[in-house]
Amino acid sequence: xxxxxxxxxxxxxxxxxxxxxxxxxxxxxxxxxxxxxxxxxxxxxxxxxxxxxxxxxxxxxxxxxxxxxxxxxxxxxxxxxxxxxxxxxxxxxxxxxxxxxxxxxxxxxxxxxxxxxxxxxxxxxxxxxxxxxxxxxxxxxxxxxxxxxxxxxxxxxxxxxxxxxxxxxxxxxxxxxxxxxxxxxxxxxxxxxxxxxxxxxxxxxxxxxxxxxxxxxxxxxxxxxxxxxxxxxxxxxxxxxxxxxxxxxxxxxxxxxxxxxxxxxxxxxxxxxxxx
Numbered sequence: 001x002x003x004x005x006x007x008x009x010x011x012x013x014x015x016x017x018x019x020x021x022x023x024x025x026x027x028x029x030x031x032x033x034x035x036x037x038x039x040x041x042x043x044x045x046x047x048x049x050x051x052x053x054x055x056x057x058x059x060x061x062x063x064x065x066x067x068x069x070x071x072x073x074x075x076x077x078x079x080x081x082x083x084x085x086x087x088x089x090x091x092x093x094x095x096x097x098x099x100x101x102x103x104x105x106x107x108x109x110x111x112x113x114x115x116x117x118x119x120x121x122x123x124x125x126x127x128x129x130x131x132x133x134x135x136x137x138x139x140x141x142x143x144x145x146x147x148x149x150x151x152x153x154x155x156x157x158x159x160x161x162x163x164x165x166x167x168x169x170x171x172x173x174x175x176x177x178x179x180x181x182x183x184x185x186x187x188x189x190x191x192x193x194x195x196x197x198x199x200x201x202x203x204x205x206x207x208x209x210x211x212x213x214x215x216x217x218x219x220x221x222x223x224x225x226x227x228x229x230x231x232x233x234x235x236x237x238x239x240x241x242x243x244x245x246x247x248x249x250x251x252x253x254x255x256x257x258x259x260x261x262x263x264x265x266x267x268x269x270x271x272x273x274x275x276x
Contacts, residue, residue: 011206013036013037013038013039014037014038014039014078014079014117014205015038015039015040015078016038016039016040016041016042016058016076016077016078017034017037017038017040017041017042017077017078017079017080017081017205018042018043018044018073018074018077018079018080018081018082019031019034019041019042019043019044019080019081019083020044020045020062020064020073020080020081020082020083020084020085020106021044021045021082021083021084021085021087021121022043022044022045022049022083023045023046023047023048023049024045024083024084024087025087026083026121026175026178026197027043027045027083027084029178029194029197029198030081030083030197030198030201031043031053032053033198034081034201035054035056035057037202037205037206038056038078038079039056040056040057040058041056041057041058042057042058042059042060042073042077043057043058043059043060044059044060044061044062044073044084045061045062045084046061046062046063047061049061060073064084064085064097064098064101064102064105064106065097065098065101065102065105066105067101067105067108070102070105070106070108070109071105071108071109071112071113073109074106074109074110074112074113074115075109075113076113077113077115078115078116078117079115079116079117079118079119079205080106080110080115080117080118080119081119081121081201081205082103082106082118082119082120082121083121084098084102084106085098085099085102085103085151086098086099086148086151087148088148089146089147089148089269089272089273090147090148090275091147091273091275092147092275095147095148095150095151096151099148099151099152099154099155100151100154103120103151103154103155103158104158106118107158107159107162107168110162110168111162111166111168115168116168116169117168117169117170117171117205117210118159118168118169118170118171119170119171119173119201119204119205120155120156120159120170120171120172120173121173121175122152122155122156122172122173122174122175122214123148123149123152123174123175124174124175124176124177124190124216124217124226124265124266125144125145125146125148125149125152125266125269126142126143126144126149126152126153126156126174127140127142127143127144127174127265127266128143128144128145128146128149128264128265128266128267128269128270129143129144129145129264129265129266129270130143130225130264130265131263131264131265132186132189132225132262132263132264132265134225134265135225135226135227136225136226136227136265137226137227137228137229137230138174138214138215138216138228138230138231139230142156145264145266145269145270146266146269146270146272146273147273148269149266149269152174155172156172156212156214159172159212160212163211163212169209169210169211169212170210170212170213171203171204171207171210171212171213171214171215171234172212172213172214172215173200173201173204173215173216173217174214174215174216174217174226175192175197175217176189176190176191176192176216176217176218176226177190177191177192178191178192178193178194178197178217179191180194181242181245181248182242182245182249183249184249184252184255184261185249185250185252185255185261185262186261186262186267187242187249188221188222188223188242188245188246188249189218189221189223189224189225189242190218190221190225190265191218191219191221191242191245192217192218192219192238193219193238193240195239195240196217196218196219196220196238196239196240197217199236199237199238199239200215200217200234200236200238203234203235203236204234207233207234207235209233210233210234213230213231213233213234214230214231215228215231215234215236216228216231218238219238219239219240219241219242220238220239220240220241221241221242221243222241222242222243222246225265
């Protein structure tokens with residue numbers, strides 16, 4: 001798959017850019033693609049980082065629940081792409097450590113070390129209890145569909161607070177479904193290609209005066225539930241679409257009308273748990 005940064009002019013790179021969650025699914029995708037955006041890319045996760053990929057990459061394992069470790073992780077960084085944390089619905093105690101304590105520690109580190117910009121991997125699950133027949137923009141009241149969605153909603157509040165009080169700018173990307181291709185009918189609306197993800201992160205890193213901007217991360221799909229008009233200043237124009245996969249997806253057995261994947265924007269997340 002082509003690298004969008006090869007054809008899109010990049011403003012002056014950040015000095016040191018931190019990527020958290022670098023060993024996760026999207027972290028692995030962005031690790032190489034973020035390198036043109038900074039002189040030094042610092043990558044972090046609990047484990048699984050492998051070896052440094054060249055002289056301009058730093059590997060710093062870190063537990064996001066460890067405040068002192070996260071503070072050290074942020075030292076010397078100019079901007080952060082924060083993907084780290086639990087990325088699926090899990091018991092609250094797990095989500096609390098990685099996602100809720102973790103996002104607080106990241107912003108406290110950003111405050112202490114004068115980090116200028118955060119790109120926060122929020123989620124469509126912040127509004128997952130809306131029905132698929134509803135059309136939303138970033139001003140719609142949040143309706144999280146689980147503990148994971150609650151943690152991302154909290155993260156957006158943290159981002160707003162740290163902008164209002166300390167001037168740290170954030171773009172919160174409510175990522176839809178970023179995979180090589182959409183896996184089911186729901187993802188035909190929520191799919192975000194890797195190339196469009198890269199384009200969106202680039203806009204989030206380099207667009208001036210973003211304050212705290214919330215944007216839905218989706219490709220130019222035919223049937224969408226989300227309106228990004230409130231984030232138009234980012235200049236993000238997706239170039240891919242889920243349409244080439246429609247025949248393959250629609251060849252799957254029909255989903256029952258009572259299935260959450262056919263009712264709610266958050267799909268199956270709305271029915272997971274309680275974890276007792």
